[in-house]
Amino acid sequence: MAGRNVTYLSEANLITCVLQTGLAENVLDAAKNCGAQGATISYARGTGIRERMGLLGVTIDEQKEVIRIIVSEEQADRVFEAMYLAGGLDTPGKGIMFMTKLERVATYIPESVLKEIA
């Protein structure tokens, strides 16, 4: 298979956001409005804080939604902040989010897009 090549994307960050079920839609909307191109959502079960809260723990759903979004470094802070605010993470019990640097990213990039930036 000659003639195939791989284009790497550099300067990319990964935002991961763990939320109580039902909150993801809002956060996704906010991220997309700030220029995030796509998101992966998976379902998970959380543990830890609930057990330590005693009876108030029932107010936190055990089921979580995990949103993962790859963003460019330029937009990273903007998207991160928008998601934080949209999810209401400044109130207790909503979720947690973090950002990591990505070494390299690769996916299908249309010819036209590559030509445009070249």
Added chain:
Amino acid sequence: MRYSQYLAQTNVRHKTVSYNLLTPKPVEGDPDALKPKKIEMTLKSAGNLLGPYSYVRIMDQIKAVVPLAVYLILFQVLVLRQPIDQAVSLCIGLAAVMVGLAVFMEGLSTGLMPFGKIIGDNLPKKASMTVVYIIIGILGVGVTFAEPAIGALQAFGASVDVRKAPYLFELLNNWTLPLVLMVGAGVGIAAILGTVRFVKGWSLKPMIYCALTPVALLSFYAWSDPNLVSILGLAWDCGAVTTGPVTVPLVLSLGIGIANAAGKGNSSLSGFGVVTLASLFPILAVLILSVFVSFQVSPEQIIAASQTASSNAQVELTAWDKTPLVEIVLGVRAILPLVLFLMFVLFVILKATLPNRMVTFYGLTLSILGMCIFNVGLTYGLGAIGTQTGEALPAAFMPLDIVEHSPHYPELIGFVICIGFAFLLGFGSTLAEPALNALGLTVQELTNGAFKKSMLMYSVAIGVAVGIALGVAKLIFHLDLMMMLLPLYAIGIIMTVLSTEEFVNVAWDSAGVTTGPVTVPLVLAMGLGLGNAVSAVEGFGILSLASICPIVAVLTMGLVIQFTQGSKATNES
């Protein structure tokens, strides 16, 4: 972007704190230093947690109740031109229904369901299969008592005219406990058979035939006896009442747990079938009970007894009858036996402990509390508005004493309005039922998208709508319930023979799913009110028609899909 949003976003202050400062550090001589400590909450942050928690749960119920109530009220005021009676107590009642259901459902999922799951997972390991089946059977009785809609049946007993339907009156007024027990026994047997089916992997079709044969025979017997005819509507309605929000998840979670433990739980269809059986056996049980009662007392005795009782009752109308106290007591009585039984099984037979005792205890308290609030709402909210609309409904086509200027419309248009009203009520309330959405998703996955979710939801909703419309027509035109049920069930059976196992499972279960805790009391009350107004013998039967019609609708849909797919396959080959 709105200015307020802009402000909110530009006003964000940033600060960085090292996480090192927040994590626990090892302390010399204190081995517990690294263990997580209990979190102390301030009042404000507790409120921040509780706010959205209660909001989401109450909103769910508001979405289920408010559109229905608004539809009924608007119809009564605008089309029937009849003002709402006792509007204040009605609103409080409806609010109680919503709050009660929200609290009860939360209690169910945090309190009762973990019980069911633990028992289902552990029971087959520690006890013989016979013991397992006995426990499931008793549980069937318990969950029937706990079912919110079953209280509705008892609540409407007083409205039956003793002269026209003596046995119905007797059953609903003096035999309520045996009646609920028999319904519970029916559910219990259904739960046992359903679990045996899980474990052995039996087909559902022969079980439907076997269950329906005695039901049909006994129905014929009752039909031939003029005194027993009036019982048929109640008996067939009981099937729809039992398969509510307590029975279905609890029995299912137990059954699936046991099937898993027996190594047979992998079939994608293993969850189906119990609901069907749980709606067929209670019919049989109630029929048996009424035949038994008919051997015990004669209609004349019942009428005589009721007359002495009513003359006594008029003298003493105590505070007990006027306050919601009796509903609260009924609520406690409904849940407590189930809770005690589950505790007995867990602690005495399994010798297990609960993983999170405080949360479970909280859930159980909620379920009892919710049941009490819901019971109050049932009488003053759902029951009241259902009865009101039902009683005013005939004003569309015939003169009524309670409504001025009735009839409002020419007779034919009046009939169309009434039946159209019933159709829309059935259609809307079914589409709003959350359980149907869940069933639709499961079915879509099961059939690899051949049977779309929306297709199932609409065929069930149309089925229920036709069923309720037929039921209302039955009351207005004084039709014979058996003449409608028998052909429909006959069609259902023929289609069952023709359909594949998957569709049979889905179709027969869809009937039970649609009759939730809001729809059942509302439709029952409306039927009884309407029955009174048009002086029908009894107002039951609407629910039973609303159960068989969706079965036929879904089976038809399934056959159509089967046929088109079959012809596609032959075309391709």
